[in-house]
Amino acid sequence: MHKRVTFRHPLLPYLLVLPQLAITFVFFLWPASQALYYSVLRQDPFGLKTKFVGLQNFERLFSDPTYLNSFDVTIVFSLSVTLSGMALGLLFAVMADRVVKGAATYKTLLIWPYAVAPAVAGVLWWFLFNPTIGILAYALRSLGYDWNHAVSGTDALILVIVASTWKQVSYNFLFFLAGLQAIPKSLIEAAAIDGAGPARRFWTIVFPLLSPTTFFLLVVNMVYAFFETFGVVHATTSGGPGQATTILVYKVFNDGFIGLNLGSSAAQSVILMVIVISLTMIQFRFIERRVQY
């Protein structure tokens, strides 16, 4: 049902949406248009000369092996963060949903990591995995694995994945828990009477009913993995060793603000923008249709 609101003054509705529009303009439309503008320019390192180069920045990027490598890294990284973060969040939520005693404490503790800043989360895990002083690196060594994220690209990638996932599990946990609690208990009871065991109830009733939450989290987690994990990478591996942990958003920063190649950096952020917009559109168009029941 659509409810139509009538305003006494014709300007009032515009006034009410103005703050939101202003925020969208200042923090999205303006910078995005600046990025678009810079992506077709080339500037010398001192900012003295600027010239229009058309799509040359983009052409160079797609023939640059380090940029293509960054693509691969980003795909591995964001899939790992999204999938493991959501799987763990769901697992914890299912367990928390069953806990009766001390549920509040359990939930609070699970939510805490979300309050930790990405850079701090990164440093924390960096310490735990530190080859010289880290307790986890020590434990791994006693198991026969010589962990060193300063040398091994795989180790470094695992480190940033673990740190980024750890931070996001809380968020996923919270939404999955809310989703679980919104499922009427009688449905689970009906399934139990119909003869379904706990595992079967989960996969045939609970999981399908959680699909709107899962879908929402999929979008949010992809965006998180693409953008917000910058702090984690920056504080721990700085994209190294080599280019092993240089995800796209880190490369935007690195090329633009360290390498001072503004044109290439802007072109990269435009590509990133296009990727996220299209991913979100694909998710909404093709996946959301299936999750409605």
Add this chain to the structure above:
Amino acid sequence: MAEICMRGVRKRYGDTQVIHGIDVEIADGEFIVIVGPSGCGKSTLLRMVAGLETITEGEISIGGRVVNQLEPKERDIAMVFQNYALYPHMSVFDNMAYGLKIARTPKDEIRARVEEAAKLLELGGLLERKPRQLSGGQRQRVAMGRAIVRKPAVFLFDEPLSNLDAKLRVQMRLEIKQLQRKLGTTSLYVTHDQIEAMTLADRLVVMNQGRAEQIDTPMAVYSDPATTFVAGFIGSPAMNFLAGTVEADGHGLFLGGDARISDKGSDLSGLAGRAVTLGVRPEHLLAVGESEAEIRLGVELVETLGADTLAHGRPVGAAGTPLGDAALGGEAPGLITVRLPGLAPVREGERLPLRMAEGELHLFDPDSGRRIADV
């Protein structure tokens, strides 16, 4: 097909006891309705039979097998929930077939059984629909279909009609009754609606505060209520209660002022001088001429229902003076209700002379509320 037997069934949540020992034997094929006000423990009792709540003390057996420690799926029961609990992401067919699929029933048999149930419940054209595309009554039928395809030994109903509108409720009530007759499956039905209880039940279990106040056929519960609670709960409008004293000679009751209930032929000499609560149903208060009157009603409100007329008021003396607190209440505290046949010419403010029908009065102990005698 199975009988159900409950022995000393109790339920405690921590220190709070909600069910205080229920004993009932239910025969194979019997339709038992558990009725009581909200919070009386009736749903808890049903859920204990279903295996959704643990049994703190006592024993429940289904078909001669003690089920206390069995999972719901091992009890051979099916349950219809108040909110239907249909799986929203599955079609009607899949909803009904869910239990059969889990039981690894062959595909063609699943189809045959679901279609048979759908035919029985007139759901034929709706098998591919999702629950959200169905009306309340259709959802209710799907929930019943899901229960019957599994051919369980026992049906459990947890207030299945309370989410339906009044007209549909009556229709579904009849359908449930017919269905149960046709299938002959032992059924346990929980409701707070006393009309549902009266019409559906072979026998009623009237519950109050975790106790079974009376277990008997609907008519026996209606005509011989065991306690004031049962008397007031079953029957609409509710039974009227009046405070009285049995006269010293054991012939008649004194209600205060000039109100006296004459001897109806029963011997009350054993109760001489004792204070009692007198219960009389609204239809057993007969309008009579002034000379025959036992009590008089100062009519305060008249409700015309078409088939009959309800007059509410307080008892008054012959002169119209109020009779103190003789009236303990019926429909409302302190008020007495009279049901008069048809469109009775009674007006508000009028004084209505009444006589109590013979053999239809109930005497209860004022303290325990237990039944003492019939008059």
